[in-house]
Amino acid sequence: MPSEPILRCEKLSKRFGGVHALENVDLVLHRGEVLALAGDNGAGKSTLIKIISGVHPPDDGALFYKGEKLRLRNPRHAREIGIETIYQDLALADNLDVGANVFLGREPTKSFLGLQRLDRARMRAVAHEVLDTLDIDIARHKFVQPVRNLSGGQRQAVAIGRAIYWKAELLIMDEPTAALGVPEQRKVKELILRLKAQNVAVLFISHNLVDIFDVADRILVLRRGIKAGERRPSETDHNEVVRLMIGG
Amino acid sequence: MHKIALALAGITALAAAGAASAQDKPTVALIPGLTTDAFYITMHKGAQAAADELGIELIYQGGPEFNPTVQVPVLQAVTARQPDVILIAPTDKQQLIAPLRQAHDAGVQIITVDTFIDDGKYQDGEGEGDFPLSYVASDNVQGGRMAGEALAKAVGGEGKVYVSNVKPGISTTDQREEGFKEAMQAFPGIEVLETQFNDDDANKAAAQLQAVFARNPDLVGVFGANLFSAIGAADGVKALGKSGEIRVVAFDTPTRIVDDIKSGLIDMAIAQHPYDIGYEGVKAAAAVIDGQQIEPSIGTGFTVMDASNIDQPEVRERIYSE
Amino acid sequence: MAAAARVADDEGGQHPALAFLIRAWPWLFLIGLCVFFESWSRASYGVTFLGNTFNLQSIALFAAFPLLLGLGQTFVIIAGGIDLSVGFVMGLAAVVMARVMQYTTPVDPALALALGILAAIAIAMVPGWINGTLISRLRVPPFIGTLGMFGVARGAGFLIAGGTTVPVNNPWLFAMGNERLFGVPIPVAITLLVVVAMHWTLAQSKFGQYTYAIGGNRIAAVRSGINVRRHTLLLYMISAGCAGIAGMIYTARFSAGAAQAGEPILLDSIAAVVIGGASLFGGSGTILGTLIGALIIAVIQFGLVFINVEPFWQFVAVGIVIIVSVLIDQSKGRLTGERKDAE
Structure with a gap:
């Protein structure tokens, strides 16, 4: 029995104008656990992850991170x-290479005649290392090209690799397999399981029940901002989850 | 400065053999103030005619705007071709001195046409820009005098008139005003009012005419010292419904002014002879190439245009072609 | 699994020859132009085009102004913006420098030059700061904000100049604009120094990296903790600073400041950036590219005058080169088999 959950949400509520986007939602997530958020459009999934990633403050309720009450100021x-979010648009600069993206905003530099010069060799080497530990296969020559030349799955991997390198303990992913082909989807799911094995907590939104059950x-x-239910895949099936999503 | 000359000496020595056969004709370059203006296009035609007559190769190169930033690179590229003489309408009195001096130091003789550098008085041993051999242009004082005489005659030697001018400090328009006022001294019945400056804005010139008329209901004439001054003043007269009562004299004659003369909006216009400036410029250059002395100032004439003579062929050819 | 991924890699790979051509085309084009003008000059006039110092110096001087304006513009365009005000910021700097030197030259000519240089750079920073603030804080679109500053700087320049040019008679200033160091005209030497500094900043520093990131994916840059607002402000100040240096060189070359000094250069400078491979959509471009772009424009314009082609053809030639560069930029993706997503 894992002792302290990494994240606990108590009675989170959020209103936009008169609309209750989220009402009294509880959530618990442990290290090395993968939690899927399911729901129809407008069910409140995005609102929930935006609260956890610091984009919106909740109107009511509280977040506890590693046992302590947390008030997030911003993303x-x-x-x-240690709460890293990977959005659907990947948050990669498409015109930069893999190393530059892994280090974006936190680049290592070397002193050169008193000037701070980007250490591209190190960035590239570390990017290799990180992607190796995640067992991601990207051809060598692709490392020096802009990431827009990579496949969707490879780019997803770069975004995840960056999160891992920067010591993410809780990784939030918004539709990580959308817009990917079947083999690529499989790779991303493998990646999620590998993160789990490395004791990272993963919270992901998906529309794809197969992925969720996998x-x-x-x-x-x-459902409409309210927690309709919580199940373990082994104790439920697709039909029941769909019923929970659409009600009735 | 000397270094350029040295460098150039080197090149010319190298290229001399080949160049001698290709450049057996003497070469003169004409650089206008801008390439898109009827005045300079007409000047080019005159220059070409003289070049054809005298067996000279004419290079005609210029920029699309009246601006030293545009003109100076053209000047340098033309200098690189090593013409014998450069005829140039400098786009600034001050800013063209150094670039022209470089060309001069590289062995090219300079004659300015239409506009000038420094004080416009060359070869008198004074000023930074004393090195050009000659300034070929209309005598703007004379042009102003002709405008004054024509206007005085049109108004019967009586009443109030004024000059609509661009702004103080421009050599050509200042001289036109000077000549105009000089001519008016011969007509005691005419009072010349304070000059109005319009910053080359026709709209402003029109508003000023109405303001002057409001204070002086006996206003009988106005001299527009350049294109927009005249167009604006004419427009102001039209707005007052006084066409034919307040006479408008314009300076320069692109087709636009000619149309206004025909429609009665403008009574008279003083045409410079850009064709002659180009023609005389190349002739002076040819004299320089032949080793002759030339005058440091060469003046060309004017034609007065009005509705009565505008359709005569010898007057029509003075309209600036486009 | 790994095998499958490799196959996908190869499909997405660029044809090496084509990729090389597209990346190197500005260089090849410049070489082609030089060969063309050289053979034409030799055949028609029996003179060399590139083989003499005077022509090389003239071309370098010709390229210097569009290049200086283009250097700052490269940063702005890479970050997805545009700065239309640089032409008149250059004029404003030239006029202010000339005015300051008019007053101070009688006291001490050398000191006057130092003060003039300081004044030119300092005054240029004002419109740069305002542009940056409008765009980064008040979210004014760059096109509109800098177009407004285009008018303001122009008006201010003419006001300070009193509507005409401002002459300065100062031997130090004249020397700076017209003398040579080891055969290199001083204005060209100054421009080269700025090129080196800008190239280093863009290619080697964090600042340059962030400029690319903002142009590539602004949201990603914000989420990565880059201070995008401050960075944007600095970009427009760099652009204005380059315009200030251009204005300073203008005053030195012509011993006078003029408000309209940079007006005709604005479009050439943007053309240089685009010909050099920058995308107006942001995200790509290099300083070396802009250098080549400025040289291409200078060689074309100098060359066409040199071989005495009718002046109006020069507009046509430069226009065609710009259109071709943009077409190449647009079709880069298609030609190199760049991919969106797998499948």
């Missing part, structure tokens, strides 16, 4: 304490 604050330890279903 940067969340990242600094990798999630638990499934949290939202």
Whole structure:
């Protein structure tokens, strides 16, 4: 029995104008656990991850991170304490290479005649290393090309690799397999399982029930801002999850 | 400075053999103030005619705007071709001195046409820009005098007139005003009012005419010292419904002014002879190449145009072609 | 799995020859131009085009102004912006420098030059800061904000100049604009120094890296903790600073400041950046590219005058080169088999 959950949310609520986007939602997530967020459009999935990643403050309720109450100031604050979010648009600069993306905003430099010069060799070497530990296969020559020349799955891997390198302990992923081909989807799911093995907590949104059943330890279903239910894949099936999502 | 000359001496020595056969004709370059203006296009035609007559190769190169930034690179590229003489309408009195001096130091003789550098008085041993051999242009004082006489005659030697001018400090328009006022001294019945400056804005010139008329209902004439001054003043007269009562004299004659003369909006216009400036410029250059002395100032004439003579062939050819 | 990924890699790879051509085309084009003008000059006039110092110096001087404006513009365009005000910022700097030197030259000519240089750079920073603030803080689109500053700087320049040019008679200033160091005209030497500094900054520093990142994916840059607002402000100040240096060199070359000094150069400078391979959509471009772009424009314009082609053809020639560069930029993706996503 894992002792302290890495993240606990208590009765989170968020209103936009008169609309209840989220109402009294509880959530618990442990290290090395994969939690899937399921729900129809407008169910509140995005609102929930935006609260956890520091984009919106909740109107009511509280977050506990590693046992302590947490008030997030902004996304940067969340990242600094180990909560990393990978959005659908990947948050990569498409015109830069893999190393530059892994280090974006935190580049290593070498002193050169008193000037601070980018250490591209190190950036490239570390990028290799990180992607190797995740067992991601990218051809050597691709490392010096802009990431726009990589496949969708490879770019997803770069984004995840960056999160891991910067010591993410809780990784939030928004539709990580959308817009990918079947083999690529499989690679990303392998990656999630590898992260789990490395004791990272993963929270991901998906529309794809097959993906959810493949990798999630638990499934949290939202419906119109309310928690409709929580199941383990071994104790439920697609039909029940769909029923929870659409009600009735 | 000397280094350029040295470098050039080197090149010319190298290229001399080949160049001698290709450049057996003497070469003169004409660099206008801008290439897209009817005045300079007409000047080019005159220059070409003289070049054809005298067996001279004419290079005509210029920039699209009246701006030293555009003109100086053209000047340098032309200098690189080592013509014998450069005829140039400098786009700034001050800023063209150094670039022209470089060309001069590289062994090219300089004659300025239409506009000038420094004080416009060359070869008198004074000033930074004393090295050009001659300034070929209309005598703007004379042009102003002709405008004054024509206007005085049109108004019957009586009433109030004024000069619509661009702004103080421009050599050509200042001289036109000077000549105009000089001519008016011969007509005691005419009072010349304060000059109005319009910053080359026709709209402003029109508003000024109405303001002057409001204070002086006996206004009978106005001299527009350049294109926009005249167009604006004419427009102001039209707005007052006084066409034919307040006479407008314009300076320069692109087709636009000619149309206005025909429609009665403008009564008279003083045409410079850009064709002659180009023609005389190349002739002076040819004299320089032949080793003759030339005058440091060469003036060309004017034609007065009005509705009565505008259709005569010898007057028509003075319209600046486009 | 790994095998499958490798196959995908190869499909996405660029044809090496084509990729090389597309990357190297500005260089090849410049070489082609030189060969063309050289053979034409020799055949028609029996003189060399590139083989003499005077022509090389003239071409370098010709390229210097569009290049200086283009250097700062390269940064701005890579970050997805545009700076239309640089031409008149250059004029403003030239006029202010000339005015300052008019007053101070009688006191001490050398000191006057130092003060003039300081004044030129300092005054240029003002419109740069305002541009940057409008765009980064008040979210004014760059095209509109800098177009407004285009008008403001122009008006201010003419006001300070009193509508005409401002002459300065100062031997130090004249020397700076017209003398040579080891055969290199001083204005060209100054421009080269700025090129080296800008190249280093863009290619080797964090600042340059962030400029690319902002142009590539602004949101990604923000999420990576880059201070995008501050960076954007600095970009427009760099652009204005380059314009200030250009204005300073203008005043030195012509011993006078003029408000309209940079007006005709603006479009040439943007053309140099685009010909050099920068995308107006942001994200790509290099200083070396801009250098080549400026040289291409200078060689074309100098060359066409040199071989005495009718002046109006020069507009056509430069226009065609710009269109071709943009077409190449647009079709880069297609030609190199660049991919969106797998499948």
